[in-house]
Amino acid sequence: MARKTTLKKPASSTKAANLFGIALDTPPMEARTAEALPQGEEWQYEPKWDGFRCLAFKDGSExxxxxxxxxxxxxxxxxxxxxxxxxxxxxxxxxxxxxxxxEGHLSFEALQMRLHPAESRIRKLSEATPARLVMFDMLLSPEGRSLIDLPLTERRDALEEFARRNARPRQLVLSPFTTDFAQAERWLSSSGDDATDGVIAKRRDGPYEAGSRAMFKVKRLRTADCVIGGFRYESDSAEVGSLLLGLYNAEGKLDHVGYTSTLSDEDRPALTKRLEALQAPPGFGGKAPGGPSRWSTARSAAWQPLRPELVVEVRFDQVTGQRFRHGTTLMRWRPDKDPRQCTFDQIAPPLAPDDIK
Structure with missing residues (x-):
């Protein structure tokens, strides 16, 4: 039997404090990063969505x-x-x-554009690129019953009943789940553009542990073959510090898409000589690396263009605006790969939640 939760009174509404049974500043349950998914009948698996985590509270019209x-x-x-x-x-x-x-895929960049100070701009974006809320847990039922101490299986039943009555296509959708480990592994597959951003594993018998990392997440780490269009020297060094990566766009021009700096110290001297022998402008015929920022020094901001002859395979996790959101991991050199084969289709974003099977 669930214990009665003591409410913290939200500043905006005394009524809400009495009805919700859950404080408005309740932190969501979070996940710890894992190398692999746990197995067993006690686990449930859900796609990890590339968006903004959100707790939605409703009390009447508020x-x-x-x-x-x-x-x-x-x-x-x-x-x-x-x-x-x-x-x-x-x-x-x-x-x-x-x-x-x-265009049928999730866009983290479109979400970031919403964080704008001008209300008129937000209104325009909300009409041009409307958001949707993907539901995966319920803390308070429509009957006013706190569910946080109930096992996930019961919370999911309540959420599915709510979704059956109230889901809105392309606005309010229910996240799928599976207890089939093989299906969860398929969601993590790096082949094709229909995979998710990763997979979350939750205990089916577990309560909702607000603010605790009581779940596990395994990111979908994908690989791509990229052209080295340039490099940067290490700060205060004559050796290479990072490789600048590129992919060919639809017009056949090389666009800068990110970098990798996972180079071993013993490889740097020979790699520096190899790269310096290939120096030639422009390096990137399409979008080029940006100039100095307020955080960069003149040395770290400068980059050296290369003839587009070298190809590397890198591992990445997320893409925003056709660029790797974080630094990538160098997996191997690809002397067997024609640079012109390195195109953007390798980093297509995940499909929208309605299309995940």
Whole structure:
């Protein structure tokens, strides 16, 4: 039997404090990074979505959205607050992910554009690229019952019943799940563009542990063959510090897409000589690396263009705006690969949640 939760009173609404049974600043349950998925009948697997984590609270016509950090999100997603306010249910608390689809794929860049100070700009974006809320847990039922101490199986049953009655196509959708380990492994597959951003593993008998890393996440680490279009020297050194990576766009021009700096110290001297022998402009015929920033020194910002002859395979996790969001890991050199074969189709983003099977 679930214990009765003592509420923290939200500043905006005394009514909400009495009804929710859950504080508005409740932190979401989080996940620890793992190298591999746990196996066993006690585990449930769900796709990891590339979006903004969001706890959605509703009490009557009042809707609030909170990010994982606890900061309010409602002003940036007016279409979501309006949609939730219109649902004919008096109250609920849902845990989910805000995502935006562009051309059939998720776009983290479109989400970042929402964090804009101008309300007029946000309104325009909400109409041009509307967000959706992908639901994967429920903390408070429409009947006003706290579910946080119940096992995941019961919370999921309540969420599925809510979704059956209230889901909105392309606005409010239910995240799929599986207890089939083989299916979860397929979601992690690095082949094709229909895989997810990763997989979350949750204990089916576990309660909702707010603020705790009680789940496991395994990121979908993908690989791509990239052309080395340039390099940067290490700061205060005559040896290479990082390789600048490129992919050929639809116009046949080489665009800069990121970097890798996972080079061993023993390889740097020989690699530096090899790269210096290939120096020639322009390096990148399409989008080139940016110039200095306020954090960079003149030495670290400068880059050396190369003839596009060398190809490396790198491992990456996420892509934003057709660029690797983080640094990549050098896997191996690809002397067997024609640089012209290194194109953007290798880093296509995951499909939207409606299309995951």
């Amino acid at each position: 809707v609030t959205l909170h990010a994982k950090s606890g900061k309010p999100l409602a002003r940036y997603f007016p279409e979501i607050t309006a949609m939730l306010a219109a649902i004919p249910v008096e109250r609920f608390v849902i845990d989910g992910e805000l995502v935006i689809e562009t």
